[in-house]
Amino acid sequence: MNVNFFEALHQIATEKGISGDELEQIVEASMVSAYKKQFGTTDNMRVVFDRDKKTIAIASLKLVVRKPQNPGEEVGLDVAREVKPDIQIGDSIEMNDDPFKLFGRIATQTAKQVIIQRIKEAEKNIIFVEFKAKEKQLINGFMQRRSNNTIFVDIGHGGVEGILPRREQSPLEFYKEGDRIKALVLNVENKTKGPNIILSRVAPDFIKELFKMEIPEVYDGIVEIKRVVRDPGMRTKVAVTSYERDIDAVGACVGMKGSRIQAIVRELEGEKIDIIEYSTEKRVLAENALTPARINEIYETRDGGLIAVVTSDQYNLAVGRAGHNVRLASQLCGVEVRVKTEEQYRELVESDDSMLMSNQLFSEPVEDETSLTELDLDSRTIELLEKGGIFSVEELVESTIDDIKNIDGIGEKTARRIFEILAEVVDFEDEEDEEDEEE
Numbered sequence: 442m443n444v445n446f447f448e449a450l451h452q453i454a455t456e457k458g459i460s461g462d463e464l465e466q467i468v469e470a471s472m473v474s475a476y477k478k479q480f481g482t483t484d485n486m487r488v489v490f491d492r493d494k495k496t497i498a499i500a501s502l503k504l505v506v507r508k509p510q511n512p513g514e515e516v517g518l519d520v521a522r523e524v525k526p527d528i529q530i531g532d533s534i535e536m537n538d539d540p541f542k543l544f545g546r547i548a549t550q551t552a553k554q555v556i557i558q559r560i561k562e563a564e565k566n567i568i569f570v571e572f573k574a575k576e577k578q579l580i581n582g583f584m585q586r587r588s589n590n591t592i593f594v595d596i597g598h599g600g601v602e603g604i605l606p607r608r609e610q611s612p613l614e615f616y617k618e619g620d621r622i623k624a625l626v627l628n629v630e631n632k633t634k635g636p637n638i639i640l641s642r643v644a645p646d647f648i649k650e651l652f653k654m655e656i657p658e659v660y661d662g663i664v665e666i667k668r669v670v671r672d673p674g675m676r677t678k679v680a681v682t683s684y685e686r687d688i689d690a691v692g693a694c695v696g697m698k699g700s701r702i703q704a705i706v707r708e709l710e711g712e713k714i715d716i717i718e719y720s721t722e723k724r725v726l727a728e729n730a731l732t733p734a735r736i737n738e739i740y741e742t743r744d745g746g747l748i749a750v751v752t753s754d755q756y757n758l759a760v761g762r763a764g765h766n767v768r769l770a771s772q773l774c775g776v777e778v779r780v781k782t783e784e785q786y787r788e789l790v791e792s793d794d795s796m797l798m799s800n801q802l803f804s805e806p807v808e809d810e811t812s813l814t815e816l817d818l819d820s821r822t823i824e825l826l827e828k829g830g831i832f833s834v835e836e837l838v839e840s841t842i843d844d845i846k847n848i849d850g851i852g853e854k855t856a857r858r859i860f861e862i863l864a865e866v867v868d869f870e871d872e873e874d875e876e877d878e879e880e
Contacts (some may be wrong), residue, residue, distance in 0.1 A: 446541075447495040459563050465490055467563065470539055471498060471555035479548035480513025489537065498537040507534045518836035525556035567603055567634040573629045579650045580626050580640070585840045594622050594640060602638070613710040618799045623708065625650060645669035648677055648705075655704050658683070658693040665690075667719040670772040672765045678730060678773050679714060681720035691716050719775075723747060727778050730770035734759035737783065743827070746777040811835060818864050825850045826859075837863060 454464045469488040476499060477483045486501040493636055501513065509515035516536055521528045528534055545554065558775045582594040582603055592605040605624060611724045616622060623648040624640035631637075641647055648669045658664040664683045671677040684692040694716045695702050706714055717729040724739040727747045736748045736759070749767075751759050759780045760767050781789065811834035829848030831837055837845075837859070847855040 446497065449605070457560060457564055458567050459560065463559075463563060467556055467559040468497070470559060471552040472497075474555045475540070475544050475548040475552035476501075476513070478551045479544055480511070482513065483744055485514060497540060499540050499543055500535055500537050502533055502535050505530055505534055508706065539647065549555045550589045565631075565635045569629060569631045570597060571598075572601075572626060572636060572638050576629055577646050577650070578626055579623055579654065582622050582624070584618055584622055584641060586618065587616075592616060592622070594624065596638070601636075603640045604638060605640045605642065609639070609643055610673075611642055611710065611712065611713060613859075614642065641671040643671065645671060648679060651705050651708060652679070652694065655701050656694055656696075658688065658690075663691050668773055670769045672769060674712060675711070675765050676715065676761070676769060678715045678717060678769050680717050680726070680730070680773060682719040691718055694776060715846065723774055725772060727774050730773045731759050731766065731778070731780070734766070747774065749780050749787070750783055751780060753782045753784070756782050813837070816861065816866060822855065822859065834863070834866070 447749040450464055450468065451461070453459070454461055458472065464785070469490075472488045473486070476486050485503070486499055489498045489500045490725050493495075503509075503514055503516040503521075505518055505521045506515045507530060509517050516534065518528070518530055521532075521534050521536070524536065525534055540552075569846060570859045580596055580603070584597040585602065586594045589592070590607040590610075592610065594603040594605055595601075596603045603624065603626070605622070609624075610626065622640075622642075624642050625644055626638065627641040627644055627646075628639040629636055637693075648671065649666050649877075652666060659681075663685060664681055666679060666681055668680040669677065678687075679694070681690040681694055685695070695703075702714060702716065706712065715730075715732050717726075717732055720726045720729065724741065724747065727739050727749060728736045731749055734751060734755045736749050736751055736755075740748045740750070741756075742748060749759060758766070761769075767778055767780050812833060813826060813832065814835075815834060825848055826832075826845075829845075829851070831840060831845075831848075838860055842853070842856045842860060845851055845859060846853050851859075
């Protein structure tokens with residue numbers, strides 16, 4: 442029986458992917474539970490495996506008595522002398538018992554339940570560890586069922602299910618039972634009922650992994666994907682670059698006659714994909730990001746945003762349906778991008794308050810003027826000064842403390858502090874001395 446039991450353990454280990462050592466730990470735990478169930482204690486016992494003989498035994502330290510009353514803790518003198526002939530009553534001896542003969546029906550049932558439960562837990566842990574290592578990677582599966590717009594995907598391993606929630610599905614896609622599904626392993630959590638494997642077909646990393654799969658230069662790291670923004674079902678924008686001069690990053694991703702990018706477009710059910718050249722210069726990046734529209738000029742505003750000026754025939758193309766093109770461009774650049782036609786831009790700068798608007802909107806400093814950021818002022822103070830119409834150190838020099846105090850949000854204490862900081866940069870006394878000398 443012992444030999445057959447070992448063979449059964451080996452078969453389970455092979456089928457379930459559980460190591461032999463781990464399975465032995467499971468069996469040991471089951472024997473301990475069964476022993477406690479039958480004898481009420483485990484202080485005097487241990488489980489002994491003999492891999493060479495393929496046997497398992499319960500070794501327990503027992504007291505030698507004439508007539509044992511508690512088989513778990515006592516042994517008869519005649520039985521003990523079969524192991525150690527010179528043993529006497531009152532001595533202790535370690536006895537090895539066959540668990541298949543030692544345990545009764547209830548204890549055996551306990552051992553069985555423990556083994557089944559521990560094997561299930563081991564299986565869950567194996568699956569968790571395996572798929573946790575696959576986070577942010579692509580995986581293939583088949584649609585198994587749908588429940589409340591959530592798709593359950595068979596991803597193998599004896600029917601392991603991945604979950605594709607509605608929020609992680611593209612509105613362009615529809616699946617029937619048995620359809621192949623390629624998805625990103627977004628997140629794996631270890632739950633009581635087993636690993637919770639969340640899949641996604643809308644995450645930016647899903648696009649990155651598709652590019653790695655279809656474009657060798659991306660897979661090899663020759664072309665780097667810097668940023669991905671997406672409006673699932675509408676449009677995706679991918680900013681790429683290459684640090685090798687002879688490599689055209691955009692061309693490598695598009696492929697000959699668009700062959701490479703078309704494979705990805707088909708996987709996304711026809712969703713539009715814009716591949717653009719990445720730039721650290723915000724204006725250049727914004728111009729690229731607004732593709733397919735042609736941009737006349739890009740202006741940077743005082744708050745760090747951007748205004749793109751286009752001809753009227755390019756306006757709708759730049760903004761996109763429901764504003765999705767300019768919205769994605771803003772996400773890609775990391776700042777707000779607004780689109781204006783040439784006429785709208787002209788009205789903006791030629792308004793009654795054109796000078797003030799220009800000073801407030803555009804961050805390009807007037808030639809020969811020094812930005813307030815050159816002073817050791819906090820951003821809040823600079824913002825208050827600009828709202829008061831002071832945009833440069835030169836304008837501040839020409840102001841008085843009373844002028845500064847009259848600006849909303851600035852009191853006398855702050856005004857004096859501003860002039861103390863200004864005095865550290867501008868030597869007023871030297872200027873007055875020079876004027877006296879000239880006179």
